[in-house]
Amino acid sequence: MDEILQQLTPSQRKAVCHKEGPLLVIAGPGSGKTRVITHRIAALIEAGVRPYNICAITFTNKAAEEMRQRAFTLGASGGAHISTFHSLCVRILRRYASQAEIKPNFSIYDESDQIRCMKQAVKDCRLDAGNFSPARMLGAVSTLKNKLIDAESFRNEAEDFFTTRLSEIYLAYQNILGERNGLDFDDLLMKTAFLLEDCPDVCDELNERFKFLLIDEYQDTNHAQYRIAKALVSRHNNICATGDPDQSIYRWRGADIRNILAFEHDWPDATVVKLEENFRSAANILAEADALIAYNRNRKQKKLVPTKPASRDVSITACEDEIREAQAVAQQINELAKQGASLKDIAVFYRVNAMSRVLEEALLHNQISYQIVRGIEFYRRREIRDLLAYLKILVNPDDEIALLRIINIPARGIGKVTIEKVQNYAARHKVSFYEALKKVENIEALSKAAKAKILVFVSMIEKFRKDMSGPVAQLSERVFNESGLAQSLQAAGPEGQNDLENVGELINAATQYDQNAEEPSLLDYIQQISLFSDTDAYDASSESVSLMTLHAAKGLEFENVFIVGIEEGLLPHERTNASEDEDELEEERRLLFVGITRAKSGLHISYSRYRTVRGQLLRTIPSRFLLELLSGIDEQSEDNIDYDDNDDVDCEDMPCFELGQLVRHKTFGLGRVQKYIDMGQNSVIVVKFNSGMTKSLMVQYANLSKIDL
């Protein structure tokens, strides 16, 4: 251990060796933060702390898995609990289910399940799904849950028309989840927070168990997570939080940057360690990131101290359209490969998932192998969801969503009408859908044939339920074969072949689970699987280029990074309120900051002049963030070909603007010129309008008139 400590910087060593009491590690990108955490776990153990008494919380399952491995290589093998917040909550809720007033075999509802429940809830409240769109309602409810406002207290607070309706919807939604014994992602946190705060016994026991709590990516914790953390260390205050306010990118999901900013206020005796040295990126890449993030006003000053020399491999490229942009990326990747770069050291980032398609096509065309980091995609496949639905029912028969999904898959003649009759019966007699199915003999509305079919189905499920112990893989395989799913896929001929292979892969994964899990069980497996995330699919050892969203890039690093589509409307994204809300603009800027700081030596940023959005070819505006980078916008891009013959003619008519010039815009009103980038016809102007918003506009379309006083 001493030897290892010698390799650390003084700041890192200070954090690693910190004994007891609250500790905050403000760690810039590439500062060896993860290393500090794993070393700290090892150091605690060496100092005599039992691994069993240590709990480390990571942002994703992948990060947890990696941390377990790193801790293992340091000799801190086994015992320490390392998982995400959500995983930890599942464990706690299962163990203290009765105190939390839930059943331990709850289903975890993912987004699509939530939408279904919310649709039903809006319907139950007899409200119009147009004005009260399930997605929006879900967002509103999620925000409330993140703030630990439950349905009852929200109803008591509701005043105006909208909040009153929302409170009804919230109650109805919780009701539906309750009937189905389901919890959504936010419930996991909310119920755990309430459990810890309302049951001192449970809180004591967990404080006793987890004598040291370490939380990574603390800047992205939400209020519920904050309250859980607070409760978990309330008896001993041994909290160690690490994070970087400049990398907070989950505000929209309830992450509250104030948690990290107010850490010293929450724990006044906290030791604060800053890690500002960067061991990852070339000096000039870091300078770009620094220049960009300096535009964020609402931040704590932090230095980015390079330890690596500059690289010459930084570029900003303008492309004609997204197809050529993708082609340019593929070409540059080919160049890199020729120079001996490994594909696994290359990544392409984009703002929205939909942008991966063009890139895929370009990479395929150039025969460059790639992986799309989208973990949940696999679990979204029809055949996978079908099999998992069977397994979910075995664990939780009240899971109506899962039941409805497969009651007639493969087709067994139980149709819509039959299902409705059973649902009616269930509602009348206040029993779950599955209970109603079991009592099918009593449902008079059903034909004899329908009853018989339902009986066959129920007895099959009951047969499976009788023997649920043993390896999950074996059980999955058995259910797959005996439910008729296997047969129906085989019958589909070559079409079903791929599906069969996917199921095979699922069963493989289950085998892995059986081998690795501490206490394998179908219940645990089903609950854990619901918590997978995109980054969990990232395979660092695969010899391929990685494609992912900027969000998924968090926590990773690559030798060469491409970031595409840096245009107004994409970054900052049009759906954000970036024009009016400074905080949202700053979050978008942080997103680009995160992307840039993933790069070790090569950074290639690009944008397209035209882009097809939802089937329509649109003229784009380069992102205002490009103007904030040191390199600025590259006017001399290679493919800056004549796409518009009028270029030269128009240029002469193009008005020139000086900084500070007062201008008037048709809709935005008066404003002052903050920046003017002369690019002939493509000139861009940044205007701060008197309304408070700052816009970057294409001069040729903005139709600005100069106001001279």
Added chain:
DNA sequence: CATAGCCGCCTTTTT
């Protein structure tokens, strides 16, 4: 009761 085809709608980011 199953399926094909068409219409309309759209929170981008995710635990």
Added chain:
DNA sequence: GGCGGCTATG
């Protein structure tokens, strides 16, 4: 552009 839901048809 793509998915979900509704409808018409077999």
